[in-house]
Amino acid sequence: MRSTRDEAFTAYVVARRGQLFRTAYLLCGDPHRAEDLVQTALAKLYAAWPRMARADSVDAYARRTVVNSHLDEGRRPWRRERPTDDAALDRAADQGLSVEDSDALWTALRALAPGQRRVVVLRHYWGLSVEETATDLGISTGTVKSQTSEALRHLRSALAPAGRDDTTTDTRTTKGIQR
Amino acid sequence: MTSHEQHEQHELPGLDDRLHELAERAPAPSTAVGDDLQRGRRRLRRQRLTVGGAALATVLVVGAGAAVGPGMVDRAQSPDVAGGTDGPNPTPSETPRAQKMMQIEVGDPRPVPWGTPLDRNPIGTGPDHDATLVAWQEVLAEHVDPQWEHLVRRDGSNANQQSTAGSGQVLALGSRYGWQNPGQDGLGMLQIAVNRGWREAMHPCHDSGPDEGWQCEAAEAPEATEAWVAERDGQLSVAVEQADDGEVVVLTADPLFGNNSRIPVDELGLSAEALLQAAADPRLSLPADYESAPLLDAAEFEQAGRDLLGPAGADLRVRDASLPQSLHFSGAWRDGRRVLGELSWEAVATYGVTGELVCQREIYVRCEARTVDGVDVLVGEVQQQWGGGWEVTYAGPVYEVQVAFEPKDGQLPIERGYAFVVDPRWQPEG
Numbered sequence: 001m002r003s004t005r006d007e008a009f010t011a012y013v014v015a016r017r018g019q020l021f022r023t024a025y026l027l028c029g030d031p032h033r034a035e036d037l038v039q040t041a042l043a044k045l046y047a048a049w050p051r052m053a054r055a056d057s058v059d060a061y062a063r064r065t066v067v068n069s070h071l072d073e074g075r076r077p078w079r080r081e082r083p084t085d086d087a088a089l090d091r092a093a094d095q096g097l098s099v100e101d102s103d104a105l106w107t108a109l110r111a112l113a114p115g116q117r118r119v120v121v122l123r124h125y126w127g128l129s130v131e132e133t134a135t136d137l138g139i140s141t142g143t144v145k146s147q148t149s150e151a152l153r154h155l156r157s158a159l160a161p162a163g164r165d166d167t168t169t170d171t172r173t174t175k176g177i178q179r
Numbered sequence: 180m181t182s183h184e185q186h187e188q189h190e191l192p193g194l195d196d197r198l199h200e201l202a203e204r205a206p207a208p209s210t211a212v213g214d215d216l217q218r219g220r221r222r223l224r225r226q227r228l229t230v231g232g233a234a235l236a237t238v239l240v241v242g243a244g245a246a247v248g249p250g251m252v253d254r255a256q257s258p259d260v261a262g263g264t265d266g267p268n269p270t271p272s273e274t275p276r277a278q279k280m281m282q283i284e285v286g287d288p289r290p291v292p293w294g295t296p297l298d299r300n301p302i303g304t305g306p307d308h309d310a311t312l313v314a315w316q317e318v319l320a321e322h323v324d325p326q327w328e329h330l331v332r333r334d335g336s337n338a339n340q341q342s343t344a345g346s347g348q349v350l351a352l353g354s355r356y357g358w359q360n361p362g363q364d365g366l367g368m369l370q371i372a373v374n375r376g377w378r379e380a381m382h383p384c385h386d387s388g389p390d391e392g393w394q395c396e397a398a399e400a401p402e403a404t405e406a407w408v409a410e411r412d413g414q415l416s417v418a419v420e421q422a423d424d425g426e427v428v429v430l431t432a433d434p435l436f437g438n439n440s441r442i443p444v445d446e447l448g449l450s451a452e453a454l455l456q457a458a459a460d461p462r463l464s465l466p467a468d469y470e471s472a473p474l475l476d477a478a479e480f481e482q483a484g485r486d487l488l489g490p491a492g493a494d495l496r497v498r499d500a501s502l503p504q505s506l507h508f509s510g511a512w513r514d515g516r517r518v519l520g521e522l523s524w525e526a527v528a529t530y531g532v533t534g535e536l537v538c539q540r541e542i543y544v545r546c547e548a549r550t551v552d553g554v555d556v557l558v559g560e561v562q563q564q565w566g567g568g569w570e571v572t573y574a575g576p577v578y579e580v581q582v583a584f585e586p587k588d589g590q591l592p593i594e595r596g597y598a599f600v601v602d603p604r605w606q607p608e609g
Contacts, residue, residue, distance in 0.1 A: 002288070006216060009215075009219065010212050010216060013212045013215050014212055017212075018223070019412075022203065023202070025202060026198065026202050039215070039218055042218065042219060043218040043219045043469070045219070046216070046218070047219060049219075050525075050581075051561075051565060051570075051583070052565075105197055105198075106201060109198075122196075124195045125196050125199065125202060127195065150190050152194075155191055155194070159191075
């Protein structure tokens, strides 16, 4: 059984660790905290593996643990959400989103209230339904809908073309991104 | 998708893709899967609760009524049929075997505290290889620390073991030995892993090229088919495939023994050549195949589950997810079109390591222990988000046996779970 659990867990980690890390990163904006969250989630997942595998709930459990761990950390006064000053933003974009788009989206995402950000990440990064998101977060579907609506309103406003130019200029200057 | 959701999507098109692109830029650290595995094992070890003996001698005994939770139908409340007090009763009769199995002696429940600290070996690691790991440390010392000025001798206070085993074979075995520098507070480590082959080995230079941050070089070692040296930020790791048996020895020197210290030593002062020489030593070889647990008869185990757990005549559609020494059956228990519950039963070889059971806060509402026919059984009330119901587990000397029931429209007397898990047929003698 040990090898069975180990093999299955290892396969899952290989397949999913990156996505869990990126989820945590989108939630907290700090790669070190994100790594802590993922390590915690995976350790819990390993211990819970037989039941989660039996219930075909491995993904849900890992995802919820990441989100809930972030919730727990957010409640600690010494780990409150803080403005973005992440060195990761200094890295040049390689493809897809331009640096400007990336910075603008990141800034807009960071400006969301933590609850709104969680909803956005679960719904638009993980692609969960309203009901699934409500289950993950332990809130009502109505709250999910209202938070999503509010979050999208903020994002639309922040990502509007005129505002985006201003934002990215400021951000690049602050971060010293080489273009 | 609701109209509201469609509205949301249309209001901010492309958000999903943009989030994915943004997330892809997260600077993911290079973390070995093996590290996640070790952390998981440590957590599992911490969460296992000592059942029986001294740990439970100090807890209070509470009444049976107070200790039985939702979905956990007690004999006193529902003598011998399924259905519960307010649900349907689809099982008016029991088989003689089931009736017989109900004659078990069940002791009073004992609450089990969360997070009892444990120092024992984790369950399911295969045999204890302490003697082998002590001998390997002696071999390494001959090569890299003949005066024992740095290596911390392996003993009961610092012993650790990482192993992968299956079907009577040790596939990988290793340990982390402490490394101290005189006059320094920190603790480094020299880690060894001997693997059946490259498939089991974890080394940053093999397979898909260098892992992030590692510098790799092909190397040579005595009597080696293949050898690699990897370096990263003060860490030095060599891998040697020994020509005689194809086993791959991985030695990693790290200034920080991450599990046991926050303070690194300045350096280990070990050269790649010295580690290659050590890794090529033929005495670093996996122990012989161990005597694995006798295999259970999977068909008998499945049928027993049908006979003893499910009610007579129940429609139990069983899924089989069994492996040798790890039997697992599960199925939906139906009455016509109604699903009365999800039932599963499994047996997992324990390799003789017993006495510790899981009570994990993320899974259970709470746990309790009961003495059933003279042995200690753990009962967990499962959180609703994972389906609710109960799990009954007995970690026997040969197999750990568990029954789980997630109620839908029906209930199942928990005594059936007790009777099944302590059935002596699941603890065969060699």
